[in-house]
Structure formats: structure tokens, C-alpha cells
Amino acid sequence: MEKLFPKMQIINENGEWTDETYRSEITEELTKELYTKMLRSRLFDRKGVNLQRQGRIGTYVPFEGQEASQIGSALAMGEGDWMFPTYRDHAATMTFGHSLKTLFLYWKGRQEGCVPPAGKNIFPPAVPIASQLLHATGTAWAEKLKGTDRASIVYFGDGATSEGDFHEGLNFASVFNVPVVFFNQNNGFAISVPIEKQMKSKTIAQKAVAYEMEGIRLDGNDVFAVYFHTRTAVERARKGEGPTLIEALTWRYGAHTTADDPSKYRDQNESAMRREKTDPLLRLERFMKNESMWDEKWAEDLEASLTAEIEEAVKEMEEMPAPHYNDMFDHVFAQNPWPIDSQKEAYAHSRGDR
Amino acid sequence: MTTLVDTKKLTMVQAVTDGMRVMMKEHENVIVLGEDVGQNGGVFRATDGLVAEFGDQRVIDTPLAESGIIGTSIGLAMNGFKPIAEMQFLGFIYPGFNQIMTHASRIRARTLGSFTVPMVIRAPFGAGVRAPEIHSDSVESLFTGMPGMKVVVPSNPYDAKGMLISAIEDPDPVLFLEPMRCYRSTKMDVPDGKYNVPLGKAARLQEGEDVSIFAYGAMIDVVTKAAKTAEEKGIKCDVIDLRTLYPLDKDMIAESVQKTGRAVIVHEAPGTGGLGETILSLINDTSFLHMRAPVERVTGFDTPVPMFALEDHYLPSAERVVQAIEKVTQF
Ligand SMILES: Cc1ncc(C[n+]2csc(CCOP(=O)(O)OP(=O)(O)O)c2C)c(N)n1
Numbered sequence: 106m107e108k109l110f111p112k113m114q115i116i117n118e119n120g121e122w123t124d125e126t127y128r129s130e131i132t133e134e135l136t137k138e139l140y141t142k143m144l145r146s147r148l149f150d151r152k153g154v155n156l157q158r159q160g161r162i163g164t165y166v167p168f169e170g171q172e173a174s175q176i177g178s179a180l181a182m183g184e185g186d187w188m189f190p191t192y193r194d195h196a197a198t199m200t201f202g203h204s205l206k207t208l209f210l211y212w213k214g215r216q217e218g219c220v221p222p223a224g225k226n227i228f229p230p231a232v233p234i235a236s237q238l239l240h241a242t243g244t245a246w247a248e249k250l251k252g253t254d255r256a257s258i259v260y261f262g263d264g265a266t267s268e269g270d271f272h273e274g275l276n277f278a279s280v281f282n283v284p285v286v287f288f289n290q291n292n293g294f295a296i297s298v299p300i301e302k303q304m305k306s307k308t309i310a311q312k313a314v315a316y317e318m319e320g321i322r323l324d325g326n327d328v329f330a331v332y333f334h335t336r337t338a339v340e341r342a343r344k345g346e347g348p349t350l351i352e353a354l355t356w357r358y359g360a361h362t363t364a365d366d367p368s369k370y371r372d373q374n375e376s377a378m379r380r381e382k383t384d385p386l387l388r389l390e391r392f393m394k395n396e397s398m399w400d401e402k403w404a405e406d407l408e409a410s411l412t413a414e415i416e417e418a419v420k421e422m423e424e425m426p427a428p429h430y431n432d433m434f435d436h437v438f439a440q441n442p443w444p445i446d447s448q449k450e451a452y453a454h455s456r457g458d459r
Numbered sequence: 460m461t462t463l464v465d466t467k468k469l470t471m472v473q474a475v476t477d478g479m480r481v482m483m484k485e486h487e488n489v490i491v492l493g494e495d496v497g498q499n500g501g502v503f504r505a506t507d508g509l510v511a512e513f514g515d516q517r518v519i520d521t522p523l524a525e526s527g528i529i530g531t532s533i534g535l536a537m538n539g540f541k542p543i544a545e546m547q548f549l550g551f552i553y554p555g556f557n558q559i560m561t562h563a564s565r566i567r568a569r570t571l572g573s574f575t576v577p578m579v580i581r582a583p584f585g586a587g588v589r590a591p592e593i594h595s596d597s598v599e600s601l602f603t604g605m606p607g608m609k610v611v612v613p614s615n616p617y618d619a620k621g622m623l624i625s626a627i628e629d630p631d632p633v634l635f636l637e638p639m640r641c642y643r644s645t646k647m648d649v650p651d652g653k654y655n656v657p658l659g660k661a662a663r664l665q666e667g668e669d670v671s672i673f674a675y676g677a678m679i680d681v682v683t684k685a686a687k688t689a690e691e692k693g694i695k696c697d698v699i700d701l702r703t704l705y706p707l708d709k710d711m712i713a714e715s716v717q718k719t720g721r722a723v724i725v726h727e728a729p730g731t732g733g734l735g736e737t738i739l740s741l742i743n744d745t746s747f748l749h750m751r752a753p754v755e756r757v758t759g760f761d762t763p764v765p766m767f768a769l770e771d772h773y774l775p776s777a778e779r780v781v782q783a784i785e786k787v788t789q790f
Pocket residue numbers: 193232233234261262263264265266292294295296361494523525547551554
């Protein structure tokens with residue numbers, strides 16, 4: 106099966122070409138854009154972990170190591186397309202248009218963190234594993250019925266492939282030939298459970314075969330491979346050629362969440378080793394150096410300006426006035442039915458607010 | 460000759476582990492399965508050490524699928540095993556709901572007792588620990604309203620171990636709910652070895668003649684504080700920890716309200732469809748003419764549990780309970 110679904114790559118760990126198909130498109134401009142987005146998300150992620158440690162936000166879900174998978178794929182999507190992230194996909198959603206402030210608000214336990222930017226079809230992070238695959242299929246199906254050329258992309262992990270909703274999502278998309286890209290980040294673990302315990306299948310991509318759909322497997326730490334192959338899948342979807350299942354092989358360096366202790370179930374030296382060898386940012390840096398695109402001063406200035414942007418977002422998040430309890434009552438229905446209204450009134454009364 | 464039982468100071472989550480350990484030692488057919496229950500010891504460490512002690516044939520990391528966990532546990536239970544299936548959070552039981560509703564709860568009835576499902580489903584639940592979305596759901600009444608399921612909620616380490624042992628020994632499926640807020644809030648002397656706290660029996664935590672208070676799980680701490688404040692105001696509360704939500708301890712509920720004539724029911728689940736309504740109808744059926752005031756309920760609202768920045772507003776507070784106590788006494 107690994108032979109049937111070879112790991113596609115464009116540049117290797119040393120930043121050298123392994124596939125030159127897209128050489129003419131890999132300009133300095135695109136490369137720097139990708140690097141900028143990856144560094145931005147990495148600095149954001151480290152800030153998230155720190156804010157949690159300082160008690161300034163709640164549990165946080167780090168994604169460091171998975172930047173290339175998320176950013177390469179998100180950049181392949183267009184205006185008006187739909188995005189369905191999990192709790193670990195802020196690099197994808199910030200690339201597609203979420204503000205950093207909104208992302209921080211989510212982990213501060215605020216409902217505003219679920220609100221999409223105006224005009225952007227970004228679903229709130231799916232917490233129940235695999236449930237979002239069906240929504241992505243549904244919104245893409247609607248686009249097809251409406252006759253547009255828009256598509257959906259949905260993110261999910263290796264563990265998610267065990268849920269019934271994963272299979273139902275793929276089957277519906279296949280049966281109704283829906284323009285959706287199923288983007289799997291195979292980071293090798295579902296919390297503590299390694300993929301060998303999750304499935305006997307040697308690849309996730311092969312699961313596409315059962316649904317008679319295109320399945321591909323790629324190096325998820327090679328941002329070019331992710332970008333160009335996802336773009337091809339989206340183009341196929343737009344043309345009515347059906348859904349694709351993409352398996353991006355990647356790794357999370359850190360804990361599953363800030364409430365998790367990975368040393369309980371895996372050797373963290375592996376993460377340290379991968380950080381040296383297969384890191385998506387380091388790889389791009391090596392590539393840029395090989396191609397004479399790297400400029401130390403540019404990189405330093407970039408880090409400084411991104412850090413300032415993130416600090417500003419933290420400030421905005423923290424300066425936001427506390428939410429009012431009415432927010433909890435007033436958005437359950439278009440119009441509050443009487444039980445909610447009477448509970449709301451009784452609550453205000455109990456606090457002496459009315 | 461007196462035998463002194465050895466005890467250990469345990470938190471609730473440790474008591475749960477100990478309950479499983481005792482039963483696994485005693486019965487080869489008791490097995491534990493769920494997501495991350497093996498090497499990781501569960502996300503709350505409720506199965507900590509069990510895989511080392513009993514091996515990975517009896518403490519099983521399953522694929523990530525609640526319907527799979529519950530559905531295969533039904534088969535295991537029908538064929539000689541006593542599965543203890545862990546849901547990582549009650550808010551993630553929904554993919555398994557179909558299996559519980561259409562099979563676990565009714566296989567005995569469908570086969571006139573030929574097949575039975577002696578299994579336990581454990582699940583942490585409830586708000587108040589700043590957990591992310593969906594993790595804080597309190598949906599016990601989805602299951603108390605499900606014919607064929609027993610539903611229990613301990614509020615302290617001693618009860619947790621004794622009730623878990625009773626649940627494992629029970630011939631029918633039991634949903635064993637573990638309030639996250641109580642997991643590590645207190646330590647208590649818990650006897651080593653096996654003992655039972657019977658299912659279907661409530662516990663009186665405090666004797667009083669003025670107002671009956673009915674609560675369970677994490678709300679026990681809230682009502683205990685409220686009862687203390689009420690006492691300072693000269694109101695004596697009869698505080699009842701329901702412990703088993705189905706079947707309710709009808710006798711203790713009736714006996715208490717027939718003494719006090721007043722009742723306050725507290726739960727964090729939404730008011731509509733919540734257990735408070737069942738208790739109210741029980742009071743109506745058994746004790747209507749003894750009542751001196753309409754029963755008050757202090758509950759969560761008919762809203763999804765909000766994200767944690769607002770969860771303290773959602774959860775019943777001791778202040779709201781005190782107000783309800785005053786209302787029934789001043790009626
Ligand atoms: C239905 C459901 N069951 C359990 C959980 C608890 N849970 C959260 S993340 C996770 C592991 C997910 O692993 P994977 O799909 O590989 O994604 P990753 O976290 O590695 O990105 C689990 C079991 C959940 N969120 N939803």
C-alpha cells in the first residue's frame with residue numbers, strides 16, 4: 106500500500122529539489138509568503154502555550170510542527186470556499202482569514218472565538234472528532250447544487266479516521282460527487298494512541314479506494330508539496346471531478362494539549378530529533394539558502410514585526426470587556442422562547458441586576 | 460474479635476481506579492476499554508497503573524470511536540465479559556448513543572432475559588473546570604429517561620469506589636458519571652479491598668427539619684455551602700445526596716419532604732427535562748398534602764453550556780440556592 110500511495114514531495118529535508126514539476130511557479134515571492142505565514146503561526150503557537158502557562162488563557166492545543174500541512178493547504182483555497190478546522194488548525198484558519206485576536210479569544214473561553222471574519226466561511230473548531238467531515242460535504246454539496254465552482258476543505262487527524270462520521274463523510278461525498286477536499290494530518294498519534302494501534306492500514310490515503318475516490322499521500326512538512334497537490338485536488342473538485350482524500354504526514358512536537366504529558370506515552374527525543382531533521386520551517390530556510398533567497402536581515406525583521414503583531418493581538422484579546430451573561434441566553438434561537446426568557450429574567454433578578 | 464479495615468486517603472479519581480483494580484483482581488472477566496486508557500492511564504489518570512498490573516489484553520486502548528467502544532462492549536458483555544467502557548468525556552458519548560439506546564438498554568427485554576448486557580460505562584462530566592467546548596455537558600437526563608439504563612453519580616471518594624463496585628456487579632448496564640469538579644477536590648479515607656455502596660440508595664448528608672435539599676455530584680459542594688449559610692439564618696436543611704439518578708430513592712425523598720414540607724432541587728443540567736422534574740413528580744405522587752410551599756428548582760439553563768468565560772453564570776451557585784431556600788421558607 107505504501108507503494109500504491111507513495112509519499113509525494115517537492116523539496117527534501119535538506120531543501121533540495123526532488124520534483125521539479127512546479128519549478129517555474131516556485132518564485133522567491135511565493136517562497137517568502139509561505140515562510141512568513143509559517144513563522145507567523147509558529148510564533149503565535151508558542152505564545153499560546155506561554156499564555157496558558159501564565160494562566161492568561163485556558164487549555165491550549167499546540168500545533169508546532171504541523172505548519173506546512175496547514176498553511177500549504179489553506180493557501181490553496183480561494184475566496185468563498187469553505188473551511189472546517191479542528192481544535193488544532195489555527196495555522197490553517199489564520200491563513201484563510203481568522204484574526205489572531207479571534208483565535209486567542211477562543212482559548213480564553215469566549216464565544217467570540219467562534220465567530221468567522223465577515224464574508225469568510227470558516228466553521229468554528231470541531232471538537233467532537235470527525236463530525237465536521239459531514240458538514241464540509243454538505244456545504245460543498247450545496248455549492249454544487251447552486252452551480253458555483255466553490256469547494257470545501259476539512260481538516261482532521263489520524264485518530265478521526267476511526268469514527269463512523271469519517272466514513273459517512275467520504276461515502277456521501279463520493280456518492281454525490283461533491284467538491285470537497287478531505288485533508289488529513291497524520292501526526293502519528295491520537296493523544297497517546299499511536300497510529301499502529303488506531304488502524305492496521307499502512308496508509309490513510311488507501312481508505313479512498315473503498316469510496317472510489319482520489320487518494321494521495323504527501324510529505325506534510327514540505328509546504329510546496331502540500332500547496333501544489335492540494336491545489337490540484339481543489340481544481341479537480343471545482344471542475345466537478347469529485348472529492349479527494351489527502352494524507353499529509355507530519356508530527357506535533359509538543360503535547361496533545363497543554364493538559365497532556367506526552368512523556369507518559371512516547372519518547373520526546375523523537376520530537377527533538379525531528380525538529381532538527383524534518384522541521385517544515387528549517388527545511389524552507391535550507392531551501393531558501395540553497396536558492397539564494399535567504400537574507401538574514403529580512404528574517405530578523407520579519408520575526409520582529411510578527412512578534413509585534415502577535416503581542417498586539419494578545420493586548421486586544423485581554424483588553425476586551427468581559428462578556429455579559431446575556432450572551433449565553435440570547436443566541437440559542439432566533440427569538441428566545443419563554444423558558445429562556447424567564448430563566449434569563451430570574452437570573453438577572455437573583456443577581457440584583459433587575 | 461474486631462477486624463480493623465485498612466484505609467487509604469484517596470481522591471475521587473484514585474478511588475475510581477481502586478474500584479476497578481479490586482474488581483479486576485477478583486474477576487478475570489472484568490476488562491477496561493476506551494481511548495487512552497492504557498499507557499496514558501486515561502486523560503484524567505483514572506486507569507493509571509492498570510495496564511501495568513493487568514496487561515493490554517484486559518486494559519485496552521481502542522480506536523477512537525465511541526460507537527465502536529460501546530457496541531463491542533455490548534457484544535463482550537453478552538458473551539461472558541464485564542466491560543468497563545470509558546468515555547473520555549460525557550460530551551463525547553453521543554456517537555455511542557445509538558448503541559446504548561437501541562441495544563444496551565433493551566437487549567434483556569427483547570430476549571426476555573436470554574441475553575443480558577452487564578456492562579459499565581464510565582464518563583467524567585460537568586462544568587466548572589474551564590474545559591474547552593462540549594467537554595462540560597451535563598446530559599444525565601438523556602439516560603435517566605432511557606428505559607433499561609441505571610444512572611449513578613457519586614459525589615465523594617468513598618461512594619465512588621463502593622458504587623463503582625456495585626455497578627460492576629450489577630446484572631444490567633450502568634452509566635457511571637464522574638463529576639470532574641470532584642475528581643481531586645478532596646481526599647477521604649477509603650477502605651482497601653472490596654465494599655459496596657448500594658445503587659438506588661440516596662444518602663442524608665445533614666439532618667434538618669425546615670427544608671429538604673436534593674442534589675448530586677458536583678452540586679453537593681454547592682448545596683452544602685448553601686445549607687451552612689441557611690443555618691446561620693436559622694434555617695435547618697435536610698441535605699440529601701441522591702447518588703443514584705435512576706432508579707431514584709423514592710423512600711428517602713418522600714420521608715424527607717414529609718418531614719420538612721419544603722424542598723429545593725439543585726442540578727447543573729438544564730431545567731427543562733432535567734431530573735428536577737422527575738423529583739417534583741415524585742414529591743407530588745408521594746407527599747402532595749405534606750407540602751407547605753411550592754418546590755423550588757435551581758438548575759442550569761435551557762442553553763448549551765457556554766464557553767468557560769461564562770460558565771460560572773451557568774452553574775447554580777450557593778447564593779442562588781440560598782435564595783431558593785429563603786423563598787420556600789418565606790412562602
Ligand atoms: C467524539 C470525540 N471523542 C473523543 C474526543 C477526545 N479527543 C480529543 S482529541 C482526541 C484525539 C484526536 O486524534 P487525531 O484525530 O489524530 O487528531 P490530533 O489531535 O492528533 O490532531 C481525542 C480522543 C473528542 N474530542 N471527540
